[in-house]
Amino acid sequence: MKNQPIPRLSLSEEVYQRLQQQIITLTLAPGQKLNDQELAEAFGVSRTPVREALKKLEEEGLVVAKRGSRTNVTRLDATQARQTFPIVATLHALAARLALPLLKAADIEQLRDIHQAFQEAIMQDDAEAALRLDDAFHGLFLTRSQNGQLSETLNRLTPLIRRLEYAQFSRHGHDSMADHEAILAACEKRDAEALVRTTEQNWNGLGRHLVAALEEEETSCDQS
Structure with a gap:
């Protein structure tokens, strides 16, 4: 053909x-x-x-x-972020659950390599590289989940919160490292429930920190 x-x-x-x-x-x-x-x-x-x-x-x-x-x-919006992060967390957790039975040893090794590079970018305060690697880390689960609807929905929602991650990177750039380690450990143990829990924790925890920081800035601006 x-x-x-x-x-x-x-x-x-x-x-x-x-x-x-x-x-x-x-x-x-x-x-x-x-x-x-x-x-x-x-x-x-x-x-x-x-x-x-x-x-x-x-x-x-x-x-x-x-x-x-x-x-x-569009201006950064704490309300929008507060509504979006739980949806993103749930969808990434679902992708991880669907992907786990299909993950090969080489995939887990790739996740660890990405995480190592992610840690190095964090330590160098390289926001663009760190967030690109974070996308690659979670993107592997999306790819292995073999669910195009999940990817499509997350591609639409992620830009709404990614700006907030850039804006607050210097304050919260280190938050995801321990969560990534827990996600890797769950993958190696083939523990689906732990994987779902830690993936949701990763996104929801980040969301709480970032929304709180944005609300603090909005309050400061209103009072000035």
Whole structure:
């Protein structure tokens, strides 16, 4: 059978991915105004793919369009984060449960290698590398779970909380190391209940810390 050519990303998809990454990593700050003409010039494209990308980002809750064609990066929202983290925790725990019977020794070894690199990134205060490795760690369970709906849902929800992790990395970047160790231990013992429990603990514990820090900042801003 003749292979079909692999399509290149459309311009709007490429612009979308770049803007999403800049929003998640806080390169584009919460509340920052986005001008489609300026973005088009920066990316070397017309305004149409930029507008299409901004529309998709608006549907994801990462930007908000206001009257008069003003578009701003969505501000960090403690309420949204408080609602999102338990869902993310539950879905990652389900992925881990589904994946465990399918994990091979090589998978567990790969998880340990990722965790080692994750620890090194944490110690070097490299937020971007640490969070990329955290994605890889939990992403292996998603891949082995063989459940596309789980991956699709988490891909939609994760950007909403990932910005908060970047914003608070210096205060809470070390929180996940012990949880990852517990997750690895549960995998090695093939203990499904412990794996589910520690995975939920990892995400819910992080959520509580990050939401509390954001609420503290919001209170401070309201009083100033």
